[in-house]
Amino acid sequence: MKTIKIISVVGARPNFMKIAPFIEAIKVHKKECAASGLKLNHILVHTGQHYDVSMSQTFFKSLDIPDPDINLEVGSGSHAEQVGQTMIAFERVLRREKPDWVVVVGDVNATLACSVTAKKERVRLCHIEAGLRSGDMTMPEEINRLVTDRLADLLLTPDRLSNENLRKEGVAENKVVFVGNIMIDTLEANRAKAADLKIGTICIENLIGDSTLKLSGLICKKYSLITMHRPSNVDNPNVLRPLIHFLCEEVAKDMPLIWPIHPRSQKRLQEFGLWHDVLKIRNMILLNPIDYHEMLRLNMDARLLLTDSGGLQEECTVLGTPCLTLRWNTERPVTLRERGGASVLVGNDVEKIRIEYKRTLASERNPMRPELWDGHTAERCVRAILEYDKKTLLPK
Ligand code: UD1
Numbered sequence: 001m002k003t004i005k006i007i008s009v010v011g012a013r014p015n016f017m018k019i020a021p022f023i024e025a026i027k028v029h030k031k032e033c034a035a036s037g038l039k040l041n042h043i044l045v046h047t048g049q050h051y052d053v054s055m056s057q058t059f060f061k062s063l064d065i066p067d068p069d070i071n072l073e074v075g076s077g078s079h080a081e082q083v084g085q086t087m088i089a090f091e092r093v094l095r096r097e098k099p100d101w102v103v104v105v106g107d108v109n110a111t112l113a114c115s116v117t118a119k120k121e122r123v124r125l126c127h128i129e130a131g132l133r134s135g136d137m138t139m140p141e142e143i144n145r146l147v148t149d150r151l152a153d154l155l156l157t158p159d160r161l162s163n164e165n166l167r168k169e170g171v172a173e174n175k176v177v178f179v180g181n182i183m184i185d186t187l188e189a190n191r192a193k194a195a196d197l198k199i200g201t202i203c204i205e206n207l208i209g210d211s212t213l214k215l216s217g218l219i220c221k222k223y224s225l226i227t228m229h230r231p232s233n234v235d236n237p238n239v240l241r242p243l244i245h246f247l248c249e250e251v252a253k254d255m256p257l258i259w260p261i262h263p264r265s266q267k268r269l270q271e272f273g274l275w276h277d278v279l280k281i282r283n284m285i286l287l288n289p290i291d292y293h294e295m296l297r298l299n300m301d302a303r304l305l306l307t308d309s310g311g312l313q314e315e316c317t318v319l320g321t322p323c324l325t326l327r328w329n330t331e332r333p334v335t336l337r338e339r340g341g342a343s344v345l346v347g348n349d350v351e352k353i354r355i356e357y358k359r360t361l362a363s364e365r366n367p368m369r370p371e372l373w374d375g376h377t378a379e380r381c382v383r384a385i386l387e388y389d390k391k392t393l394l395p396k
Contacts, residue, residue, distance in 0.1 A: 003039040004389060007093070007123075008103040010068070011049035011086070011110020014311050016059035017292060018105035018128060019044070021185035021378035023065060029382045038386075045093060047086045047110040048073040052263060054289040062291045063186065079109060079140060086113035094121040101385060104148060105129055105182070107331075112144040119151045124388075128182055128381055130155035131162025132310075132331035138232070141310075145331070154388050156381050158182070159334045159370055179380040180372025183314055187296065188375035194296035199223075202294045203258065206287035209279045222255045223285075225302040227309050229262035233326055233348050237272040243326075244274050246350045251306075251357065252283035258298060260287040304360050306353075317341040320367030322360045324353060340368045 006026070010019050023044065030040045046068035050056045060067065072089040074082055086109065094102070094117060102118035104111045105128045118125045127148050134142050149155055155171060157163050158181040166176050203215055226247065234240050251257050261269075269275040278284055290298075295312075299305060299321055305312065308326040313335040316323035323335075323343035335341040344360070346353045372380075 001037055001039050003041055004033075004101070004386070005041040005043070005097065005099040006101045006103055006385070007043045007045055007097060007099040008105075009045050009047065009090075009110055009114040010105070011047035011074075011113075012106075012108040013050050013055050013059065013289075014309070015105050015108060015110065016056070016063060016065060017186040017311070018182050020063040020065050021182055021189065022103070022105070022128065022381055025378035025382045028379070029386070033386070043069045043097060043099065045069065045090065045114070046071045047090070047113065048075055049082060049086075049108060049110050051075055052289070054291075055263070058289075058291045062293055063190070082109045083113040086110060087117045090114050090117045091121065094118065094123055099123055100389070101126055103128065103381075103385070107132070107141040107144045107148070109140070109144065111148055115148040115151050124153045125151055126154040126156065126381075126385055126388075127152040128156045128179075129158055130176070131157040131164075131166045133162075133165045134329045134331035136329045139230075142331070154384060156384055158373075158377075161334055177380070177384040178372065179384060180374060180377035181314060181370070182377040182381065183311055184318055184373040185375050185378050186292070187315055187318060190293055190296060194293040195300065197293060197297040199298065199301065202290060202297060203285055203287065206260065206290050206294070208261070208286040208288060215285070221301065222303050223301075224251060224255055224257050224304045224306065225298050226251075226257060226259045226306040227262070227312060228259075228307065228326055229265050230308040230327070231264075233308050234265045234268045239348050240268060240272060241274065242350045243348060243353075244269070244278060246353060247306075248278060248281045248284060250354065252281050254361070255303060256283045256285055258285045258287065258302075260290045260295065260298075262289065304357075306357075313341075313343045314373075316343055317368055317370070318373060320365035322363050322365070324356055324360060326353070334370050341370075342366060342368065 026042045033040045048071050074085040101124050103126045104115050115125055130149050136142050155176045156179045163178055302321050304322045306324045310332055313325055313332050317335045324346045325343045328347040335343045337344050344356055346356045
């Protein structure tokens with residue numbers, strides 16, 4: 001029996017919801033393949049870039065992802081440290097396991113490190129979420145995307161604009177398959193479970209600081225939601241301070257503002273002496289990082305969402321939550337209002353954010369489903385890998 005051995009890689013929080021449906025689809029295909037004399041072997045590698053329970057294990061549990069077969073435990077560090085240590089450890093894995101494929105998702109440092117290592121070890125590379133481009137080379141993720149796509153043998157894209165980006169860069173058409181957005185597989189599979197959660201319980205269970213005072217504001221159902229962790233927004237006090245003042249003095253005046261806070265942002269607020277200012281605002285509901293279902297639940301009913309996360313822009317598009325994207329550009333233009341999505345770019349300039357905030361408060365939920373964001377992307381990903389092998393390997 002011929003065996004195809006696939007190693008898939010995760011490293012950071014946004015990878016987990018992309019790999020969950022892929023692993024599920026592998027399971028389904030395993031049976032089909034066995035019937036036609038093909039053995040599918042899958043190994044999950046976690047690089048350990050995110051390691052806090054709330055940034056990692058929680059997602060494995062709630063999304064039913066099997067424990068990683070291998071954890072490289074690279075942890076935090078500078079970009080070079082993270083990438084370098086991942087490459088050293090992943091090279092050992094590849095030499096031992098000798099897989100046919102390495103599958104990477106998204107655009108984090110784990111994606112880049114394992115892509116480079118795979119190609120240097122002459123292992124075929126598949127990138128799920130290929131072709132996204134912000135054009136912003138100051139973002140580490142853009143560098144990770146460019147390198148990964150340049151190296152990949154099989155590029156699986158979430159939308160047609162990504163195919164167009166790859167075509168302009170000269171990527172051969174036969175390496176690119178439009179499969180849709182794998183994040184939406186996870187959203188659709190978990191929507192009903194999320195809908196059963198209670199907003200108040202989510203806040204009580206994850207609240208940072210004094211509970212009684214803060215949660216009384218949530219009795220009225222209207223609230224807004226924020227996530228913010230990009231270096232461009234949180235690492236410079238001259239950018240972060242005015243943003244925080246706007247959030248505390250304007251948004252939190254209008255309605256409760258729920259903020260599940262990334263460890264990086266919490267550290268910066270503490271370093272810049274802003275942490276206690278935020279904590280004492282009654283309508284500012286600071287939460288520890290929450291799990292996938294909790295975030296989905298909060299998103300479902302939020303009056304509006306402010307975010308610098310790419311994944312949330314996509315989820316807002318499908319749920320219809322009006323979204324202010326705290327960035328000057330996006331690699332996900334399909335989520336923008338001008339293309340029928342729910343998001344508008346506001347950067348980190350308070351004047352601009354204020355104008356759009358007021359405009360957005362008057363707007364309605366407007367769900368939209370881009371082509372092939374249908375909950376079946378993972379199946380198409382596995383099929384594309386098997387087809388590739390059929391075309392390039394079996395005729396020999
Ligand atoms: C990474 C991704 C980013 C993604 C984000 C989601 C890269 C280049 N960036 O950014 O694209 O949107 O994940 O979270 O890969 N930390 C902890 N515990 C953890 C993980 C991180 O405390 O489990 C703290 C550490 O201080 C660390 C900092 O957060 O130095 C930043 O973590 P890192 O993985 O370097 O980047 P993120 O900002 O999380």
